[in-house]
Amino acid sequence: MQPARPTVRGLLMPGSGPVVRAVVAGRPGLALLDTGASMSVVDRELARGLPSPGAAEWAGVNADGGRSLAALRTVHVEIVGDGRIFALDMIEVPGIRAKVPGLDVLCLLGWDFLETCRLVCDGPAGAFELTLPPPVRAQRRRR
Secondary structure, X not given: OOOOOOEEEEEEEOOOEEEEEEEEOOEEEEEEEOOOOOXXXXXXXXXXXXXXXXXXXXXXXXXXXXXXXXXXXXXXXXXXXXXXXXXXXXEEEOOHHHHOXXXXXXXXEOHHHHOOOEEEXXXXXXXXXXXXXXXXXXXXXXX
């Protein structure tokens, strides 16, 4: 029998979209579900001192279409209501928190995380449902 897939429900925030309560690198706040991002991103201020597996080249949607190099950081993320801790390599970018006024957004969760989830948005109701990856089954011990 397959283990149940945990589901988190929330409200779509005007001007930003679906956000979930999360603990990111030990700090409580919000994670924005960013379906337009191929990789997850963490605020540089929060990323200081976190381990780095290297760097990544990335391009944002902007006027000049330029590409940038940024440090990758291994970030532990817990979605409140699930209890599991996900270790994600995220691009370190300055000013994420300032770009979402009124919300304490610590990271953006992109397709590298969302591809294993199911996200259903109900625009008229202003709500969403995020079904997380199934828990890893515990191995039975043989005697």
